[in-house]
Structures are given as structure tokens and as C-alpha cells.
Amino acid sequence: MAATALVFVAACGGNNGNNAGSTASSSSNAGASASASTDSDSGKPVTIRLAWWGGDTRHEYTKKVVDMYEAQHKNVTIEVEYANYDDYWKKIAPQAAAGELPDIIQIDTSYYSQYAGKKQLADLTPFFGKEIDVSNISDNALKAGEYGSGNYGMNLGVNSLGFQYVPETLNKAGIDSIPDNWTWDDYVNMAAKAKQAGIYIDDGFRPEIFFAYYLRTKGATLYNADGNGLGYDDDSLFVDYFGRIADVTKSGAAPSADVKAQIKGVEDGFTVKGQQIGVWQWSNQYDALQKAVNKPMEIAPMVGPDMEKGLYLKPSMFFSIAESSKVKSEAAKFINFWVNDVEANKLILGERGVPVSSTVQEAIKPLLSPAQQQVFDYVSWSEQHSSPMDPVDPVGSAEIIDKLKTLSEQLEYNQISVEDAAKSFRADATSILSKNK
Known part of the structure; x- marks a missing residue:
């Protein structure tokens, strides 16, 4: 994992790894067609559905990142769906069964193989080096998403x-x-x-x-x-x-x-x-x-x-693209924005784990609070006193x-x-x- 660790702002959730937060919500952008053009640069309307779990802090900054992306891509509309940890999976399961998963879904390591194993997630390998810039991301960080012969999730950060x-x-x-x-x-x-x-x-x-x-x-x-x-x-x-x-x-x-x-x-x-x-x-x-x-x-x-x-x-979680998505390329571009854009990460501040981009790590380090610096020190220490994950x-x-x-x-x-x-x-x-x- 990245040698220069960075830090995190709010909880993945409740105590001992449970992810608590507010109840499910969604954006008001429900009118656009999810099957619109797959080329955001063409200027044609594109709609991406994005789903995650978490608490209120995560919900608020994630929506701000979405707003930032939409402001830079005027033809892109991102519909957001979020919930606390337990409610999230209760909602995702029937969507998966019906072939109606959101285009981008936040995946926990505990559920990763379940969805990847059922071929409900798209292989991201074709997007690496193209829609998703991986030049500042370590091989170890990328390999965290490997399952079988593919890579079905972008590692959003590491924790200890x-x-x-x-x-x-x-x-x-x-x-x-x-x-x-x-x-x-x-x-x-x-x-x-x-x-x-x-x-x-x-x-x-x-x-x-x-x-x-x-x-x-x-x-x-x-x-x-x-x-x-x-x-x-x-x-x-x-x-x-x-x-x-x-x-x-x-x-x-x-x-x-x-x-x-x-x-x-x-x-x-x-x-x-x-x-x-x-x-x-x-x-x-x-x-x-x-x-x-x-x-x-x-x-x-x-x-x-x-x-x-x-x-x-440990990878904190992944962003995965649904195999059923009609806008895979556009979804990959948003994931690229999430992991590589410095201004976006000034809002995220590593709340989902140590940023995987070394450029982002260096850029947000001066913005960290004393408590976050404690986490920086602990994760750095952990890196020197740990073994490869299972x-x-x-x-x-x-x-x-x-x-x-x-x-x-x-x-x-x-x-x-x-x-x-x-x-x-x-x-x-x-x-x-x-x-x-």
C-alpha cells in the first residue's frame, strides 16, 4: 500500500466496523434517462446512478463532489442513492436480482466476491490507463480489487x-x-x-x-x-x-x-x-x-x-460498475474524478480511507487536523508493522x-x-x- 499514508475525516460507520448513518435518500435528478449517450464529451445527456452507504458526514460531502462533477460536465446528471449500512444492502440485493443495480455502487469487502462472483460487476481492467488514470496509484492498491481473472472494484483507500x-x-x-x-x-x-x-x-x-x-x-x-x-x-x-x-x-x-x-x-x-x-x-x-x-x-x-x-x-471499500450499466465508460470517468481530482479530494479528505493516488495524498496532507495527523502517524506505523492482507x-x-x-x-x-x-x-x-x- 502507499508508503505515504493519509488520513480520514469521518466514520465508515458505527463502532467495530459497523457502518451507521442516516436512512436512505435519493437526489431529485430522477427524470433523465439512464440509457442516454455514453459519450459525455459529445454534449449529449448522460445519466449515472451512484449508490453508497454511510453516515450524514459522508452523505453531505459525497453530494458536494457530485455537484462539482456535474458543474464540470454540464451534460451529465448523477442520481444519488444512499442509506445506512444495513438498509443499503437490503436495497441493493433486490436491485441486483432484478438486473437494476445503480451504475456505480459502493461495495464492501464482505460482499465483494458475492457480487463479482455472480458477474454482476463489470471488469474495470479495460478502463485502467484510459478512463481511469492509474499512473499515481500503486500496483498493490489496484490489486486489492482483483477477483478471479478480473478486477471488479476501484480501491478507494486503506485503513488499519x-x-x-x-x-x-x-x-x-x-x-x-x-x-x-x-x-x-x-x-x-x-x-x-x-x-x-x-x-x-x-x-x-x-x-x-x-x-x-x-x-x-x-x-x-x-x-x-x-x-x-x-x-x-x-x-x-x-x-x-x-x-x-x-x-x-x-x-x-x-x-x-x-x-x-x-x-x-x-x-x-x-x-x-x-x-x-x-x-x-x-x-x-x-x-x-x-x-x-x-x-x-x-x-x-x-x-x-x-x-x-x-x-x-485493508481496502476500506470499492467503487464498482454494474455489469448491467449502459454507461460504463461514463461511470469509469466519474470514478477517475473521485480518486484523482485534487479539488474533489479536498472535500473527501480521505474519509473513505487513505487515498490511493500519491498526488492526492501529497495535496491534502497540509489540510489535515491534529486528529487526522494522528491517524496519518498510526497508518504509517501500521505499514511498517503489518503483513499482506488475505x-x-x-x-x-x-x-x-x-x-x-x-x-x-x-x-x-x-x-x-x-x-x-x-x-x-x-x-x-x-x-x-x-x-x-
């Missing part, structure tokens, strides 16, 4: 995992500092101290993200290289990870699922209220959290041992994510033993992934 915390709250829990090389034992001991002080240590770990990280530290992966089975054979790894996390929650050192369900947004979180030390999440979510906390914050590295084997730089999640990963979420909640409430959960997960995951053979 870490523990984003408030030192003042940490000290109230009787903990002086978090060491760079802290271990799971350190984490459990800190959780116990926080509980004694009446403070949560965190609000949990998004199962598929952090279990995958834990497996990497053990030399294993969540999925095998072919995407047709799990990447680990020893269920004691599942037992060790989820057993520990469930014990911390059951002890009261972290809020249970029903308590977390009452949190409606970043501002409503326990970290903001001073009742929790911090949050485990992606680096591009730090700035929004810090603004809500409105106190000095820090970013601690992931838990070890062997943290460097587990940590990786292949994109295989088809069926969305079902597996739901399974992990359900099992982790059942473990919190003693509805299942961790050993039985490990067996249940393996059986279900094997059944789901075997369909990819």
Missing part, C-alpha cells in the same frame, strides 16, 4: 485496525498506559481493572474482523486460499478467542449485545460519555469519534503476541458473518458452550463455502 481510547478514562480505571506490545493477558487484566472502577474497557469486537485478525497471529486464516473452506483446522483457536471475549462481556467489563443495541450513533456511545475506555475499529473512524469525545485521544496497536503477523492494511472474502461470507455474530451473542448469554459454538460454526461455514467448489 487499532484501539482508539481516551487516556483520561484509562487513568480513571487505574491504568497508566497501554504498552505497544500488549498481549491478550494484558487486555484481560485491564478489563478487570476497568470493571472494578465501574468503567467498560470497550464495546466488543466485530466477530469476523477480529477473529480473522487473531487467526492471522496464529499463522492461520478465516478462509482458505480457494474460498471453499475455512483456513484453520484447530477449533481450539475458536474456543480460545471467543471464550475470552465472551468471558470479558459476561464479567461486566464490556456491554452486552442488548445494551449496545440502545446506542444510536457515535455521540451516544459509552466512550463519548466517559463510561468506556475505548473502541476497536478502523482508523478512518477515529476522527469522528475524537470529535464526539472532544478530549485528547490516542490509538493503541492491536493485541499480540505476533501482532505484526495479524495486522494488515484475499477478498469469498462468496458466502455474508452468511458466515451473520453466523459468527449470532454465535458470539449466544456465548455472551450462556446459551451455548464455546466448544459447541466452534463445532456449529465449522459445520455451517463448511456447508456454505463448499458451494464455491
Whole structure:
């Protein structure tokens, strides 16, 4: 990934990687025909449908970028469709089934192979070096979108995992500092101290993200290289990870699922209220959290041992073009504008992850706030203390994510033993992934 990392303004979404935001909306430009001329330079009307998920901050600046593009391309109309994370996928699924996907769709890595595997996304390779300028984008950044024999998504940026915390709250829990090389034992001991002080240590770990990280530290992966089975054979790894996390929650050192369900947004979180030390999440979510906390914050590295084997730089998300689109070339030109235009990126400011264009990175660096500079430093540090990421999640990963979420909640409430959960997960995951053979 790019050696000169840049930073991010607002959250991809809610805590632990969940993408929260306002409900679905659309633009008022619904009258133009999506099947209009595919040549924006010809002056003939062109309509592009653009869809994304996110929160209010993302919605507002994205619409400003759209306005900027339309101002420069008078014959182009861009219809926008946006929602929070969960509602977005509920809307996209039936559109895909009907062959009516928006021309440009924001794709999460968890859903990427599902849509690419069903040939619902167009191969962007023919557009690279033509409609999409890739001269200032690293090969690693481009390769993040590779799936099978094609490349079905433009990487919009990279992020890194870490523990984003408030030192003042940490000290109230009787903990002086978090060491760079802290271990799971350190984490459990800190959780116990926080509980004694009446403070949560965190609000949990998004199962598929952090279990995958834990497996990497053990030399294993969540999925095998072919995407047709799990990447680990020893269920004691599942037992060790989820057993520990469930014990911390059951002890009261972290809020249970029903308590977390009452949190409606970043501002409503326990970290903001001073009742929790911090949050485990992606680096591009730090700035929004810090603004809500409105106190000095820090970013601690992931838990070890062997943290460097587990940590990786991850594509935040992709812009993909629907295979059903009648305006693929025009959609590619807008994606080019998004990733390469400096003025547009002065609005975006890396909110969707570290910009993939080195030119954009250099241009927006002076505009960053102190909190964003913290993210800059952390991502730069992560690049020097991480390993290559795993292949994109295989088809069926969305079902597996739901399974992990359900099992982790059942473990919190003693509805299942961790050993039985490990067996249940393996059986279900094997059944789901075997369909990819």
C-alpha cells in the first residue's frame, strides 16, 4: 500500500466496523434517462446512478463532489442513492436480482466476491490507463480489487485496525498506559481493572474482523486460499478467542449485545460519555469519534503476541460498475474524478480511507487536523508493522458473518458452550463455502 499514508475525516460507520448513518435518500435528478449517450464529451445527456452507504458526514460531502462533477460536465446528471449500512444492502440485493443495480455502487469487502462472483460487476481492467488514470496509484492498491481473472472494484483507500481510547478514562480505571506490545493477558487484566472502577474497557469486537485478525497471529486464516473452506483446522483457536471475549462481556467489563443495541450513533456511545475506555475499529473512524469525545485521544496497536503477523492494511471499500450499466465508460470517468481530482479530494479528505493516488495524498496532507495527523502517524506505523492482507472474502461470507455474530451473542448469554459454538460454526461455514467448489 502507499508508503505515504493519509488520513480520514469521518466514520465508515458505527463502532467495530459497523457502518451507521442516516436512512436512505435519493437526489431529485430522477427524470433523465439512464440509457442516454455514453459519450459525455459529445454534449449529449448522460445519466449515472451512484449508490453508497454511510453516515450524514459522508452523505453531505459525497453530494458536494457530485455537484462539482456535474458543474464540470454540464451534460451529465448523477442520481444519488444512499442509506445506512444495513438498509443499503437490503436495497441493493433486490436491485441486483432484478438486473437494476445503480451504475456505480459502493461495495464492501464482505460482499465483494458475492457480487463479482455472480458477474454482476463489470471488469474495470479495460478502463485502467484510459478512463481511469492509474499512473499515481500503486500496483498493490489496484490489486486489492482483483477477483478471479478480473478486477471488479476501484480501491478507494486503506485503513488499519487499532484501539482508539481516551487516556483520561484509562487513568480513571487505574491504568497508566497501554504498552505497544500488549498481549491478550494484558487486555484481560485491564478489563478487570476497568470493571472494578465501574468503567467498560470497550464495546466488543466485530466477530469476523477480529477473529480473522487473531487467526492471522496464529499463522492461520478465516478462509482458505480457494474460498471453499475455512483456513484453520484447530477449533481450539475458536474456543480460545471467543471464550475470552465472551468471558470479558459476561464479567461486566464490556456491554452486552442488548445494551449496545440502545446506542444510536457515535455521540451516544459509552466512550463519548466517559463510561468506556475505548473502541476497536478502523482508523478512518477515529476522527469522528475524537470529535464526539472532544478530549485528547490516542490509538493503541492491536493485541499480540505476533501482532505484526495479524495486522494488515485493508481496502476500506470499492467503487464498482454494474455489469448491467449502459454507461460504463461514463461511470469509469466519474470514478477517475473521485480518486484523482485534487479539488474533489479536498472535500473527501480521505474519509473513505487513505487515498490511493500519491498526488492526492501529497495535496491534502497540509489540510489535515491534529486528529487526522494522528491517524496519518498510526497508518504509517501500521505499514511498517503489518503483513499482506488475505484475499477478498469469498462468496458466502455474508452468511458466515451473520453466523459468527449470532454465535458470539449466544456465548455472551450462556446459551451455548464455546466448544459447541466452534463445532456449529465449522459445520455451517463448511456447508456454505463448499458451494464455491
